[in-house]
Amino acid sequence: MRNIRFRTLMAVAAVAAVLAGCGDSSSSGEESAGPPVYGGTLQFYDPIQYNAWTPTNSIWSNSQVTNNLADRLTWQDPKTGAIEPWLASSWQIGPDKLSYTFHLRPGVTFSNGDPVDAAIVKANYDQHGFGDAKLGIPPDTFFSDYQGAEVLDPLTVRISFTKPNAGFLQVASTYRAGSILARPFLDKDLNGQGQARNWIGSGPFVVESVDGTTGITLKRRDDYNWAPTGSRHQGKAYLERIVFKTVPEAGTRVGALQSGQAQIARNIAPYDEDTVTSGGGHIEAFPVQGETNKLAAQLNSATPITDENVRLALQAATDRDEINRTVLSPSYPVPTSLLVKGTPGRGDATAYLRYDLKKADALLDADGWKKGADGIRTKNGARLHFDIWVAPYYQVSQSVLELLQSQWKKAGVELTIHSASQTEYEAAEGAHRPDWGLVQGQTSRAEPDVLRTGFDSSAANELDETTPDQKLNDLVRAQAFEFDPAARAKDVRAIEDYVFSQGYVIPLYDETQVFGLASSVHGFATESTARSWLYDTWLSK
Numbered sequence: 001m002r003n004i005r006f007r008t009l010m011a012v013a014a015v016a017a018v019l020a021g022c023g024d025s026s027s028s029g030e031e032s033a034g035p036p037v038y039g040g041t042l043q044f045y046d047p048i049q050y051n052a053w054t055p056t057n058s059i060w061s062n063s064q065v066t067n068n069l070a071d072r073l074t075w076q077d078p079k080t081g082a083i084e085p086w087l088a089s090s091w092q093i094g095p096d097k098l099s100y101t102f103h104l105r106p107g108v109t110f111s112n113g114d115p116v117d118a119a120i121v122k123a124n125y126d127q128h129g130f131g132d133a134k135l136g137i138p139p140d141t142f143f144s145d146y147q148g149a150e151v152l153d154p155l156t157v158r159i160s161f162t163k164p165n166a167g168f169l170q171v172a173s174t175y176r177a178g179s180i181l182a183r184p185f186l187d188k189d190l191n192g193q194g195q196a197r198n199w200i201g202s203g204p205f206v207v208e209s210v211d212g213t214t215g216i217t218l219k220r221r222d223d224y225n226w227a228p229t230g231s232r233h234q235g236k237a238y239l240e241r242i243v244f245k246t247v248p249e250a251g252t253r254v255g256a257l258q259s260g261q262a263q264i265a266r267n268i269a270p271y272d273e274d275t276v277t278s279g280g281g282h283i284e285a286f287p288v289q290g291e292t293n294k295l296a297a298q299l300n301s302a303t304p305i306t307d308e309n310v311r312l313a314l315q316a317a318t319d320r321d322e323i324n325r326t327v328l329s330p331s332y333p334v335p336t337s338l339l340v341k342g343t344p345g346r347g348d349a350t351a352y353l354r355y356d357l358k359k360a361d362a363l364l365d366a367d368g369w370k371k372g373a374d375g376i377r378t379k380n381g382a383r384l385h386f387d388i389w390v391a392p393y394y395q396v397s398q399s400v401l402e403l404l405q406s407q408w409k410k411a412g413v414e415l416t417i418h419s420a421s422q423t424e425y426e427a428a429e430g431a432h433r434p435d436w437g438l439v440q441g442q443t444s445r446a447e448p449d450v451l452r453t454g455f456d457s458s459a460a461n462e463l464d465e466t467t468p469d470q471k472l473n474d475l476v477r478a479q480a481f482e483f484d485p486a487a488r489a490k491d492v493r494a495i496e497d498y499v500f501s502q503g504y505v506i507p508l509y510d511e512t513q514v515f516g517l518a519s520s521v522h523g524f525a526t527e528s529t530a531r532s533w534l535y536d537t538w539l540s541k
Contacts, residue, residue: 033522033540036233040539041241042521043262044532045253048393049213049246049422053196056128056140058176058444060393060513064266065216065244067531070179070201073102073121073172075228076446078289078528081344083169086228087116087180087202097164097483098147100172104155108226110182111206118157122149124180125159136190141459142177142445144452144480164481166488167449174445175531202226204237204535214246231536232523238538250395257281257516263539264524264532267395268516270329276516285331286530288511289343289446291454292335293394295438295506298464303437304384309367311503317360317411318404318506320353327399331514335507338451338496342528345448345485347493352500353507360411369412377412385414389429391440392422400508401440432464439464442511446528448492452476455499463504472498 048061055066073088088102108116129146131139139146147160159168172178182200185193192198196210204227205218222236247253247262250269256262258279268276273283297305304310324334336353339346369377369384377384391397398419405415420428429439441462443454454460455476457468475498479491499505513530523536 036238036523036536036538037540038236038238038538039240040238041243042239042264042534042537042539043256044242044244045247045256045262045265046244047246047248047250047253047267047395050196050216050244051213051422052194053199054137054190054193055179055181056142056176057194060266061244061246063175063531065196065218066179066199067175067527068205068218068242068534069199069203069207070175070181071108071116071203071226072174072178072180073104074169074178075230076170076173076528077230078286078342078446078526081446081528083173084229086173087226088172091169094160097166097481098162099158099160100168101152101156101158102172104157105226106155108202109223110200110202111221112182112184112200114182114200116180116202117154118151119154120183121157121180122151123183123186125149127186128177135188137193140177141453142171142174144456144459163477164483165449166480166483167447170445170447170449174529175527205242208241211245216244218242218244227535233536237535238523239534242534254279254516257518260518263518263521265516266513266532268514269395270327270331270514272516273329273331273514280519282517282519283331284515284517284524286513286515286526287333287340287342288442288444288513288530289340289528290444290450290511291442292338292340292507293440293442293509293511294335294338295388295440295508296462296464297504297506298436298439299469299504300432300434300464300466301437302434303386304382305386305437307367308503309363310369310384311506313360313363313367313411314408314413315352315500315503315506316354316356316363317408317413318353318508319355319407320507320509321355322407323400323403323509327403328396328509329514332396332512333510335510338499338505338507339448339492340442340510343446343448343450345489345492347489347496349496349500352496357410364412371412375409375412376414383414384412385416386437387416387418387435388438388440389418389420389425389436392420392425394440394511395514396509397440404508438506440508444511444529448488449480451492451495452480455495455504469502472504 046061074083075086089105091102128140129143131137145161145163147162150158185200204224208217208219210216219241220237224236253265254272320334333341336350337346369379371377401417408415454462457465475495482488520540525533
């Protein structure tokens with residue numbers, strides 16, 4: 001379903017759970033703030049409503065919350081990509097590369113008092129890997145080729161696959177695929193798992209109250225004492241409470257930071273970044289490792305996007321430097337790959353992504369598309385026209401598409417932009433409408449195997465293929481079977497070469513999460529896909 005694919009996933013969307021203390025992700029001015037203090041309530045404003053709290057729903061607003069409720073077996077350093085212990089103190093990879101044996105940390109409990117043991121890890125992973133038809137829970141696309149889990153003793157569990165899975169240790173670190181939740185949660189159907197009140201994790205915070213789809217309050221778990229090694233402290237979290245609130249208006253979020261009503265606001269618009277800093281706050285920008293923010297061709301649509309020359313012309317007619325310079329900010333890197341800067345195993349596809357209007361014109365001329373009196377091309381009586389819908393999950397979507405509209409018009413391509421509410425967008429996105437020739441999105445996961453999640457026709461199928469491109473399937477699967485880093489990097493480059501030579505995707509910008517922080521916020525960090533990790537965060541008086 002598209003709503004899973006493009007909420008990164010939009011479902012899958014992706015994603016390593018990276019913890020505080022990893023790199024320089026603390027708020028500026030922290031060294032002069034003095035020692036951390038316990039207590040206080042942090043107000044966190046987000047532009048998107050909170051819907052469907054199932055673990056595999058990676059909608060941006062929800063994942064800022066759930067990342068703080070549940071722990072994972074492993075954690076990933078966002079700077080180096082290294083996988084380190086968390087709930088699992090150690091592990092071994094089987095000699096045939098088909099299994100992972102995890103040894104669990106003793107003494108860990110869920111917030112209801114149940115132990116975190118091998119049996120509950122097996123139950124979690126089996127539900128991800130196989131789904132549960134009776135409960136209405138589908139298999140998780142992050143668990144490709146999953147064979148099953150075996151309890152070896154109360155604190156040892158073996159996870160097996162039918163094919164090698166080089167990226168699985170990173171899957172075990174992600175908030176959306178690796179979160180370990182208690183049995184009462186797993187026993188609920190899909191609707192029950194979609195209720196935030198039902199989340200029972202082993203994380204540093206627990207759900208205190210829920211305000212429909214517009215707010216949720218977390219309170220500290222005072223007996224928490226198993227933070228990852230990379231954290232800046234051990235024991236309970238500093239903050240006593242966190243209040244997450246939906247505030248769609250960008251100006252209201254910025255104003256709340258300036259007035260002290262909010263301490264953190266997500267999705268600060270590029271034009272508001274200076275306003276935040278001039279008002280005494282500061283900006284923290286985190287790259288969302290995984291796929292770059294892009295337009296994906298929908299190969300089953302009834303639009304000219306099914307024409308390879310048209311796709312390649314649109315690629316050449318896209319000026320990413322102008323997008324960055326005109327409607328974004330230095331917080332957003334210009335894309336040079338299928339993967340965001342910093343993602344492990346990332347290649348360089350700059351040669352495919354250069355702006356070249358003459359090339360675009362030549363491709364369309366040769367393909368029989370002729371410019372009319374109004375500058376728009378036609379062929380066999382049909383205009384070279386595309387409809388596109390603004391993705392509500394991305395702060396900058398509207399402004400980026402409006403600039404793209406003017407860029408493509410120079411090549412004789414007509415782009416009509418439509419807006420819709422989040423509910424309307426999700427309904428249309430899941431309907432596989434034939435007029436959706438291009439869909440904006442990205443799948444976040446700090447691992448090159450995100451390309452298999454996104455492009456494999458048996459997984460997220462971001463290209464909406466009815467007839468699979470078997471070569472693409474073979475390429476994205478091959479990298480998952482390769483454990484040698486150098487050989488795997490070649491596999492990733494082969495994927496990029498093929499995807500861009502076919503014009504399947506049009507990168508727009510490297511997805512980035514931009515947070516505005518009040519001067520009282522210290523120790524703020526995210527995991528590698530920019531979901532907030534608030535365990536080490538504290539407030540000065």
